[in-house]
Amino acid sequence: MPAALLAELTSDEAEGVWRDRWREAITNPPTSRHHVLAAVTEGPSREVAGFISAGPATDADRWPGTDGEVYELRVSPERTGSGHGSRLLHAVADTLTEDGFHTVCTWALEADAALRRFLESSGWAADGARGELDVGTSIPVVRLHTAISELPECPSICKWLKLGNGWRGRDPGRCPQPSYRS
Numbered sequence: 001m002p003a004a005l006l007a008e009l010t011s012d013e014a015e016g017v018w019r020d021r022w023r024e025a026i027t028n029p030p031t032s033r034h035h036v037l038a039a040v041t042e043g044p045s046r047e048v049a050g051f052i053s054a055g056p057a058t059d060a061d062r063w064p065g066t067d068g069e070v071y072e073l074r075v076s077p078e079r080t081g082s083g084h085g086s087r088l089l090h091a092v093a094d095t096l097t098e099d100g101f102h103t104v105c106t107w108a109l110e111a112d113a114a115l116r117r118f119l120e121s122s123g124w125a126a127d128g129a130r131g132e133l134d135v136g137t138s139i140p141v142v143r144l145h146t147a148i149s150e151l152p153e154c155p156s157i158c159k160w161l162k163l164g165n166g167w168r169g170r171d172p173g174r175c176p177q178p179s180y181r182s
Contacts, residue, residue: 005135025053033099037091039075039084050075052088054096057105059129059143068101068148073115089122093148102149107131110140119144 008014026036034055041047053071056064070092075085096104105127108115116126129143 005137009135029055031055035092035095037088037095039079039088041079048076049079049082049084050088052092054092054104056101059105061129062105066100066102068096068099068104070104070106073106085118086122097149103145103147105143105145107133107141107143109133110142116142116144122146 022036025034029035034053036051036053038048039050041049050073052073054068055071057067057069058064059069062069073085073088075088093104106119106124108119110130124144124146126142127145131141131143132138133141
């Protein structure tokens with residue numbers, strides 16, 4: 001991310017805007033299927049180590065009835081490697097499964113190799129979708145996905161989609177069979 005853009009997004013003014021947006025997201029979510037979960041440190045101070053926000057998928061090629069989306073996953077840099085990210089992923093998978101979601105996707109900056117490696121090591125795979133985050137300059141992003149629960153038996157849902165973590169070793173960009181969205 002360009003340094004000037006990062007400085008603008010992390011300025012005192014921007015911090016106030018982000019704080020207001022997060023307060024609204026937490027206290028007044030758009031639906032009961034939108035969630036913000038936090039990881040906290042142990043001990044008496046119980047500091048926030050990271051958070052994850054998720055809910056129904058927002059992409060046109062996803063069905064928000066069964067496809068969830070992680071909108072944001074962040075762990076404080078000094079807290080990475082302590083298991084907070086893994087616990088957040090597990091907690092949001094459980095939460096989204098309880099809400100009836102079967103798959104979940106997220107967008108990651110193409111240049112964020114650490115996040116992509118972490119997600120891939122957790123069973124996520126790129127699905128071939130690419131885009132650009134427009135924040136005054138275009139930043140390439142890629143979409144990753146995984147299965148979080150078994151899909152109901154339905155002959156029109158291809159086995160490839162049901163495999164979830166079995167996507168490794170297959171062409172992650174295209175399902176080899178038409179799916180129910182075709």
